[in-house]
Amino acid sequence: MAPNDSAETNGEATGTVVGRRKAARYIVPFAVAGVAAATIGLVPALADSGDPELPDITAQELVEKIAASDEEQLSGTVKVSTDLGIPSFGGLAGSFAPGGGAGSGESGAAPEAKLMELASGTHTLRVAADGPDRQRLSILGEGSEYSLVHNGDDVWGYDSESNEVYHARSDGRAGGKAGKHEAPEGVPATPRQLAEEALAAADDTTSVTVDGTAQVAGRDAYKLLIKPKQSGSTIGSVTVAVDASTGLPLKFTLAPSGGGKAAVDAGFTEVDFAKPAASSFTFTPPKGAKVTEADEMRAEAEKKGAQGKARKDLGALEGFQGLNVIGEGWNAVAEIEIPGGAGMPAQGSGDMPAQAQQFLDALGDKVTGDFGSGTVFKTRLVNALMTDDGKVYVGAVTEDALVKAADTAK
Template sequence: MAAQRKTSRYVVPVAVAGIAAATIGLVPALAASGDPDLPELTAQQLIEKIAASDTQTLSGTFKVSTDLGLPAFDGLLGGIAGGAAEGEGSADPAEQLTKLVSGTHTLKIAADGPERQKLTLLDGKEQYSLVHNGDEVWAYDSRSNEVFHEKGVDAGPEEGGPAHEKELPAGPKALADEVLKAAGDTTSITVGGTANVAGRDAYRLVIEPKQQGSTVDAITIAVDAATGTPLKFTLDSTSGGKPVLDAGFTKVDFGKPAASEFDFTVPKGAKVTEGDKGAAGQKDLEKDLEKEFGGLGDLGLGGVGGLGEGDVNVIGEGWTTIARIDSGAPAPKTDEAPKEVQGFLDSLGDKVSGKFGSGTVFKTKIVNALMTDDGKVYVGAVTPDALVDAANAAK
């Protein structure tokens, strides 16, 4: 256990990639070619259209391309965390879905309301399937011929839980008003023309920071003109180049999938692992995460492991918000890290100094983190200069 905790200290900069993935989220999308001629809509009208959308069923194929500006690290996170050895497969969703953090992947999806969904990750000859049907989750990895099963899964938040702490506005117009009001002076929301996505006409909703210092250049969401369903999501960085995230449908059908699509039969000879994080276990998991991450979940930064308990302060607002964490311990030295991590850390980090002292900035195209030598961590979707300025101002 001590060895695992020592190793976990070095997951902090590696998990910067995880922060980006968790913060961005996954919205199916991929633009095709052609700009259809559609009636003009204001940003408020388009947001109302999204809010009024009641899409419960769909199926299709889409691609996800992620470019965080990181060197290749496929399998590194799983190796550090004690996952399967290189070349082996695993049916654990937590390990499999980390693949989406880098590279380009093709997925097939099907959904029939909140009770039934299926996702299949197609990579080469092998495939990985994740099926949610009622209160059960099944996952199968063809490479290892392993099955993961979990029963008693909660399909949604409990009444009285976080999702019920604040009532949503009544009706699409009221919700659109709230969205635009929340954007305030820090965000520009406009309709940036039209697009054709997987053969469907769509509007482009463009969200841009007004503040200087953010690494986000723009977020563009293509919205289906007929249903109001988001079909395209692109996140561009101020550093230019390929989008940080470009995920989207190449084919989509809003019809109801066959019930048999969500059936699962354990393949012959497959090893079955039973999960213990069902509806009851989820609460224990949340408590463990809260203790381990020192409250980072409240900031949407739950992907950062190995920080331990510490004080968390929020600096700034809007797109230039920075989380300041006092880990209470000196930053680890990269030359003490495990071999498989050393080269990765060195390629990510830049040494910096200022009034705060000295430290290392670990960089991606979207989320950056400054770890000072005295154990402070500054992290946000901001430029390295903004992190240094924040650290200097804290002195």
């Protein structure tokens, strides 16, 4: 059993994995919960199955082991489950994806829409990788499957349920080049990607320790425990099970400070480090499938005005680029001023039908402070305060911490 050896998360302790920590520390809540989120309690079948005896290792050494992991070939099955306390996106995901929705020219097989489905519920993924230019990720459904295949310069998305195909070139025009291992860059969907997001955002407000050992997917692993030193965060801890041999993160678990089941958990149930078959990365559109080229999709969106609307929306968001960050580390809160200063309609103002006002009041908590008054909207991890004068404060912090941040800004 490895000792509970701790390490302060300075630059020496975290090594190359956290080289981006200064830029990322302010987005800890969003990186590990969203996802970005992106961002996944695992079913009981993934519970640790024993505590193997392994050589002692320090937290610094374990973080460096993750950074040095260079497994370029693997295949396996990943179970992903997300419980953020928000409704399941399901088929609605495409409506919120960039350019998505009816009449936008969006393809039902475009990855922006399909990968959003990982933001809620439980999913089974099959992954395969053979170097930086060949990856495959498949989301298995009930009688259907969505596959995202990167092979050289080509990125293919295929939804078997709708028999739709999306195709892009990975030369920057669309789709982007896939990140290391299993998914396109910017789409954290595997334990490694989630772990790197968390470690990249660590700073001196974070405690990193070795918390024993476990066995995941039949492999011996160390458990790296990442916790905020501050009070007020909705994130209780992040646990990463790290393969003792390769340094590859095998399982990622995010526990909310309020207790209950894990909010985000992703882990391998099977993993193999042998070279996958070349056929894993070949794709030919099935007969009769509707194929949408990324360039054509963009042109169609422009034709129907969706692109113009998106540009208009982006123009309105330009003011967000200078957003103010209050606090640091796990307690960082982003202050955003809504363009035009439009806040929630005041109760009894007549600006909103009574039934609609009651519905909004039921979703959020009315709060007051030195900043004035507003409404707090909650999930299990990320909370947001919208003030009546048109400002938004958002972070992975408690309601009290949001109010305090708004008072400080005032």
